[in-house]
Amino acid sequence: MVNLKKDSLIIANKKFNSRLIVGTGKYKSMSECAKAIKMSGAEIVTVAVRRVNISDKNKPLLMDYIDPKKITYLPNTAGCFNSKEALRTLRLAREIGGWKLVKLEVLGDKKNLFPDMIETLKSTEVLAKEGFKVMVYCNDDPLMAKRLENSGADAIMPLAAPIGSGLGIQNKINIQIIRKQTKLPLIIDAGLGQASDATIAMELGCDGVLVNTAIAKAKKPFEMALAFKNAVIAGRQSYNSGRIDKILMGNPSSPSKGII
Amino acid sequence: MKKIKKIKIKINGKIKSINQDSNLSIVLKNLKIPLNKVAIELNEEIIDKKKINKINLNKNDKIEIVHFIGGG
Numbered sequence: 001m002v003n004l005k006k007d008s009l010i011i012a013n014k015k016f017n018s019r020l021i022v023g024t025g026k027y028k029s030m031s032e033c034a035k036a037i038k039m040s041g042a043e044i045v046t047v048a049v050r051r052v053n054i055s056d057k058n059k060p061l062l063m064d065y066i067d068p069k070k071i072t073y074l075p076n077t078a079g080c081f082n083s084k085e086a087l088r089t090l091r092l093a094r095e096i097g098g099w100k101l102v103k104l105e106v107l108g109d110k111k112n113l114f115p116d117m118i119e120t121l122k123s124t125e126v127l128a129k130e131g132f133k134v135m136v137y138c139n140d141d142p143l144m145a146k147r148l149e150n151s152g153a154d155a156i157m158p159l160a161a162p163i164g165s166g167l168g169i170q171n172k173i174n175i176q177i178i179r180k181q182t183k184l185p186l187i188i189d190a191g192l193g194q195a196s197d198a199t200i201a202m203e204l205g206c207d208g209v210l211v212n213t214a215i216a217k218a219k220k221p222f223e224m225a226l227a228f229k230n231a232v233i234a235g236r237q238s239y240n241s242g243r244i245d246k247i248l249m250g251n252p253s254s255p256s257k258g259i260i
Numbered sequence: 261m262k263k264i265k266k267i268k269i270k271i272n273g274k275i276k277s278i279n280q281d282s283n284l285s286i287v288l289k290n291l292k293i294p295l296n297k298v299a300i301e302l303n304e305e306i307i308d309k310k311k312i313n314k315i316n317l318n319k320n321d322k323i324e325i326v327h328f329i330g331g332g
Contacts, residue, residue, distance in 0.1 A: 023332035033330055048331025049299075051272040051324065057292045062328050078331050088304075092326050095299035095306050163332065190332075212332035 007240065009208050011044075011185050012101055012133035012154045014072075018043045019202070020232045021074065021187065023212025027221070030065040036215055037066060039225035046076040046103055046210065049089050049096075068097070074135065076103040081116070083123040090127060102127070103157070103189075105137040113163040113190075117144050121151060128152025137189050140174040142181060149182055156184050157210065160201065161191030164213040168197040172204060179205040195224070195231035202235025203243075267319040278317065285313035287323070298327045 009016045022042040027033035037045055045066060053059050066073075075093030080086040083106060090102045104123055108116030115137055121144070127134045128151060135155035136148050145156045158178060161167035168191065169175060179186055188201040189210040198209045211228055218224035265280040271291070278287055284302065288295065300307045301324040307315065317323075 024330035025332040027330060030330070046332055047328040049326050050329045050331075052293065052298055052327050054272050054274065054291050054293075054325065061294070061297060062330060063297050073328060075328065076331055091306055092299040092301065092324075093328075095309075096297065096326075096328065 007236065009185065011135065014101070016043045016072075018229075018232075019208035019236055020198070020228055021046065021208060021210040022215060022225070022228075023076075023210065024048075024062065024066065025078075025212055026216035030060055030062060032221060033216070034065040036221045036225040037071065039222045039229070040211075040215065041229045042071070044072045044074050046074045046078075046212070048078055049075055049093050072101065073099060074101060074103050075099050077105045079107075080105065081107050081110075081119075083119045083126070086119070086123045087126060090132060091130075094132070100131060101133040101135070101154075103135045103137060115139055115159070117141070121147055124148055124151045124153050135185075135187070140171045140178070142174060142177045145178045146181060149184055153184065155187055155207075156182055157187045157189035159190040160188050160197065163190040165191050166193030166214055167191050168193050169200055169204070172200075175201070175204050175206065195227035198228050198231040199235035199238070202232055203239050205239055208232070267317070269317055269319070269321045269323060271323045272325055282317055283313055284315040284317060284323070287317065288312060288325070291325075293325055298325050300325050 009019045018041045020040055020042050021044040022037055022040050023046045024033050077086040077089045080089055086104060086106050093099050106116050106119040106123055107113050117139055124134055124136055133154045135157055136153045137157045138144055138148060140158040160169040185207040187208040187210055188206050192198055192211050192214050201209045215221055215224045266277045267280050268275055268277055295309055303322050
């Protein structure tokens with residue numbers, strides 16, 4: 001019997017049993033978001049840093065629905081387009097309550113939402129020096145992934161496809177090359193569309209996946225959250241089990257001896 | 261009766277009129293800000309939440325109060 005509990009995801013010395021990280025954006029309501037997280041089994045959720053609405057003091061707060069003592073909040077710099085904005089956002093996030101584990105995401109283009117890797121690299125260096133544990137959203141470029149690692153990143157988070165596109169993993173080769181070269185947690189971030197995309201990511205050897213839109217915007221978000229949970233577990237088990245070699249011709253499953 | 265002088269400051273991009281001798285703690289209290297769930301910047305510098313009652317506000321100060329919301 002495989003003890004799945006022992007196969008933990010470790011990020012910046014912190015242990016997690018679930019390899020599925022979910023975003024908290026795009027849900028119809030905070031209660032829907034909270035329920036989807038529960039269904040997904042995720043122990044880490046990404047959150048955004050935004051202005052408090054000072055004119056509506058009774059507006060519900062995310063922390064009232066998702067307890068940061070039970071679920072690890074991963075503050076994200078989504079919406080930042082340069083290093084200065086990203087650093088400001090994460091320094092504020094840390095100030096809210098001591099969050100050091102953060103997700104850095106510096107975007108370069110408003111339409112395709114690809115990361116600006118030069119600004120991302122610069123920010124990673126600064127954040128690592130300031131004691132942050134930085135999980136870095138990046139392009140699926142092995143050379144850049146290496147540079148991020150050398151700059152003090154705590155996890156490499158290449159995109160599968162553009163954010164919110166639902167296209168699934170477009171460049172399996174690059175993801176496999178990144179997997180081979182790094183011992184850091186490798187987490188597919190962005191672009192997944194359905195549960196099987198998560199299984200593929202895990203079978204390529206990724207340590208986890210981050211999903212937001214594919215769950216939040218599914219027709220049935222709770223069911224999709226559960227599907228992703230199972231897909232990640234299946235993919236990880238498949239990866240750990242060692243797949244068979246691919247061969248061109250058929251190889252019968254039943255013995256040829258004793259055929260009547 | 262002595263009239264209390266007002267000053268204008270900006271909070272989260274909105275202009276607010278406050279009493280001249282207000283400190284940051286009073287302003288945040290009036291806005292019912294849950295301090296344990298926010299971070300505060302005064303003129304683009306992060307403020308130590310433990311020291312807010314020692315920070316006096318001046319005309320045209322810019323305060324940003326942020327918290328966590330849903331995001332990807």
